[in-house]
Amino acid sequence: MRDRLCGTLRLDDAGTRVRVCGWVAKRREHGEHLAFVDLRDHSGVLQCVVPGTVDVRSEYVIAVEGEIRPRLEGTENTDLPTGAVELTDCTVTVLNAAEPPPFAVDDRVEVDEVIRLRHRFVDLRRPRMQANLRTRATINSALRSSMDRQGFVEVETPLLWAPTPEGAREFVVPSRLHHGKSYVLPQSPQLAKQLLMVAGVDRYYQIARCLRDEDLRADRQFEFSQLDVEASFVTQEDILAFVAEAVLDAAEAVTGVRPDEVPRMTWAEAIDRYGSDKPDIRFGMELIDLTSVFSGTGFRAFDAPCVKAIVVPEGASTTRSRLDALTDRSKALGAKGLAWFRVIDGGEGAIALESPVVKFLSEDEQAGVLASTGASLGDLVLVVADEYRLTCSVLGSLRLDIGGRPVSEGPYAYLWVIDFPMFDGADDAGNPIAAHHPFTMPHLDDLELLETDPAAVRSQAYDLVLNGWELGSGSVRVHRADIQSRIFAALGIDEDEAASRFGFLLGAFRYGAPPHAGFAVGIDRLAAIFAGEDSIREVIAFPKTQSGWDPMTDAPKALADGALADLGLRPLPALD
RNA sequence: GGACCUGUGGUGCAGUUUGGAGUGCACGCCGCCCUGUCAAGGCGGAGGUCGCGGGUUCAAAUCCCGUCAGGUCCGCCA
Numbered sequence: 001m002r003d004r005l006c007g008t009l010r011l012d013d014a015g016t017r018v019r020v021c022g023w024v025a026k027r028r029e030h031g032e033h034l035a036f037v038d039l040r041d042h043s044g045v046l047q048c049v050v051p052g053t054v055d056v057r058s059e060y061v062i063a064v065e066g067e068i069r070p071r072l073e074g075t076e077n078t079d080l081p082t083g084a085v086e087l088t089d090c091t092v093t094v095l096n097a098a099e100p101p102p103f104a105v106d107d108r109v110e111v112d113e114v115i116r117l118r119h120r121f122v123d124l125r126r127p128r129m130q131a132n133l134r135t136r137a138t139i140n141s142a143l144r145s146s147m148d149r150q151g152f153v154e155v156e157t158p159l160l161w162a163p164t165p166e167g168a169r170e171f172v173v174p175s176r177l178h179h180g181k182s183y184v185l186p187q188s189p190q191l192a193k194q195l196l197m198v199a200g201v202d203r204y205y206q207i208a209r210c211l212r213d214e215d216l217r218a219d220r221q222f223e224f225s226q227l228d229v230e231a232s233f234v235t236q237e238d239i240l241a242f243v244a245e246a247v248l249d250a251a252e253a254v255t256g257v258r259p260d261e262v263p264r265m266t267w268a269e270a271i272d273r274y275g276s277d278k279p280d281i282r283f284g285m286e287l288i289d290l291t292s293v294f295s296g297t298g299f300r301a302f303d304a305p306c307v308k309a310i311v312v313p314e315g316a317s318t319t320r321s322r323l324d325a326l327t328d329r330s331k332a333l334g335a336k337g338l339a340w341f342r343v344i345d346g347g348e349g350a351i352a353l354e355s356p357v358v359k360f361l362s363e364d365e366q367a368g369v370l371a372s373t374g375a376s377l378g379d380l381v382l383v384v385a386d387e388y389r390l391t392c393s394v395l396g397s398l399r400l401d402i403g404g405r406p407v408s409e410g411p412y413a414y415l416w417v418i419d420f421p422m423f424d425g426a427d428d429a430g431n432p433i434a435a436h437h438p439f440t441m442p443h444l445d446d447l448e449l450l451e452t453d454p455a456a457v458r459s460q461a462y463d464l465v466l467n468g469w470e471l472g473s474g475s476v477r478v479h480r481a482d483i484q485s486r487i488f489a490a491l492g493i494d495e496d497e498a499a500s501r502f503g504f505l506l507g508a509f510r511y512g513a514p515p516h517a518g519f520a521v522g523i524d525r526l527a528a529i530f531a532g533e534d535s536i537r538e539v540i541a542f543p544k545t546q547s548g549w550d551p552m553t554d555a556p557k558a559l560a561d562g563a564l565a566d567l568g569l570r571p572l573p574a575l576d
Numbered sequence: 577g578g579a580c581c582u583g584u585g586g587u588g589c590a591g592u593u594u595g596g597a598g599u600g601c602a603c604g605c606c607g608c609c610c611u612g613u614c615a616a617g618g619c620g621g622a623g624g625u626c627g628c629g630g631g632u633u634c635a636a637a638u639c640c641c642g643u644c645a646g647g648u649c650c651g652c653c654a
Contacts (some may be wrong), residue, residue: 024593024615026615026616028612028613028614028616028617029610029613029616030611030612030613030616030617031609031610031611032610033610033611034610034611034612034613035611035613036612036613036614036616038614040594045614046612047613049612050612051611057605058604058605070627071612072612074612075612075613075614077613078615079614083614099588100586100604100605101587101604103586103587103604104587104604104615106615108615109587109588109603109615110587110588111587111588112583112587112588112646113646113647114645115586116648167653167654168652168653168654169653171650187653187654190654197623201632212653214652214653215651215653217648217649217653218647218648218649220653226594281622327648328579329649332578332579332580333650333651334632334648334650388595397650422654423599434654435654436654437654438654440654480601502598535647545646545647546646546647546648547645547646549646550643
């Protein structure tokens with residue numbers, strides 16, 4: 001039907017007769033003797049010259065036959081890769097007429113996202129979206145070939161799985177054959193891939209769809225894809241090497257540049273310096289500790305377990321309303337408040353602090369702030385005083401609010417965050433909560449702390465971070481029953497509960513579980529960053545809105561009459 | 577569950593602060609003209625429950641209350 005793609009034609013092709021197919025991007029008529037048709041396919045746009053008039057409209061699907069010739073002198077279009085040539089003496093065949101599109105198929109127009117999603121088949125026709133889909137495909141392909149090369153075998157795991165009440169909320173699939181019982185869609189293939197290790201698969205990977213019934217964000221959809229990895233007889237170091245190899249292969253495939261080694265930082269350092277377990281290390285504004293400056297302070301607001309600051313370069317001119325907004329933001333994040341200090345000229349070549357609260361600080365404290373922060377004239381110093389973790393997280397958020405850049409903006413700053421804590425926080429009963437999941441191997445140096453000081457136990461868990469987004473996480477798994485029992489004990493899970501929740505896994509482990517470890521990389525996030533997008537929706541063909549609505553299909557929808565009964569379900573009376 | 581921002585012809589906006597006729601801009605659409613344009617150009621035309629409901633007022637796109645939808649964020653995401 002066609003013999004060339006529109007966007008591929010060049011001067012070298014001059015003199016050849018070709019037939020191309022695509023959509024009418026633009027028609028320009030010049031009376032009864034001449035018309036131009038810009039023909040678009042996924043590869044680009046080609047100008048077709050029609051002798052006479054042509055009865056086509058935007059987005060008509062047409063085939064055009066003609067001869068490629070160099071453009072007339074002075075009519076070349078340098079904005080177009082095909083701009084040195086044009087298809088001349090064209091015969092146009094209309095393959096399908098089209099109504100005017102609801103919005104222009106053009107990267108230059110901004111369109112409301114609901115309208116784009118309702119007509120996604122038109123939206124995806126836009127060059128930028130075509131490029132995004134292809135960037136994602138390039139990543140998938142590079143990841144697969146990298147894992148293949150590294151000796152991993154791709155295994156598919158079930159989408160219909162058993163409920164495991166732990167972690168993310170699961171999508172439920174009621175059973176028709178077993179009324180009252182349900183499958184769930186997997187929030188990840190975590191347990192399946194560990195079983196594959198017991199099964200002797202040795203090195204597994206899968207580009208796996210994961211489903212989580214949790215609230216959506218710019219970087220979160222109900223369903224997303226992971227490069228899921230698990231390997232036996234390996235250490236944390238091996239996993240970091242496997243995953244870095246695959247991700248850097250993908251980066252090279254997309255950008256043409258292979259990044260350097262991925263630097264590492266411990267979780268504790270990330271929290272301390274950046275107030276985040278996924279620090280964006282593309283810029284500074286690191287957290288500065290002022291606790292010792294204010295030990296024994298007379299200023300009650302700073303009489304706290306931890307006092308930290310960030311310095312906003314050139315921030316002294318920040319308006320009062322903006323500072324008030326930052327204070328509100330700090331409170332919304334859980335801080336009691338926010339203290340700000342403008343660094344002003346103190347006379348005689350010195351600098352000084354200016355703030356409504358500066359009068360509550362001693363001379364030594366003011367000097368200590370300036371010395372510790374290294375702030376200079378014209379800067380703004382923001383101070384939070386509270387419990388350690390809260391102080392860090394609030395300042396970490398403010399750092400991003402003030403200095404943050406779009407995630408997709410270069411340079412690409414990869415980071416391994418290692419040595420995550422084993423437990424983080426406590427549940428209503430006062431038991432620790434597993435920071436990663438309960439099959440995570442503790443740091444061997446910290447094993448004895450499981451019973452004495454669980455909060456201090458580090459785990460062999462690790463995250464990969466890119467430009468402040470968590471690209472993925474993984475861990476070394478527990479394969480020994482004795483250590484697993486001690487972890488369950490620390491979590492307050494007794495034998496019966498463990499058996500009912502994870503019985504099939506623990507049972508399998510009795511039949512020869514090898515030491516194993518794994519990881520999962522978020523492909524949507526990786527694709528978004530490489531595509532230059534700040535939302536993963538731009539690299540998903542048919543995404544949903546923040547409330548989980550699909551404007552194209554109108555899902556979710558009420559089921560047809562009888563469908564619920566087939567599943568043994570009956571709706572509850574409406575609440576109002 | 578919560579905070580903030582947004583909602584005006586097919587698309588993108590201005591108009592809202594300080595109430596006064598659906599007023600305007602750009603693109604698109606329809607018709608006519610045009611032999612080298614390329615987001616072509618010229619002339620003419622059509623197209624609107626100002627998200628929805630209620631209230632205040634002589635009068636509401638504009639002020640107030642509620643509600644729906646979208647986005648960003650907090651919670652949530654082992």
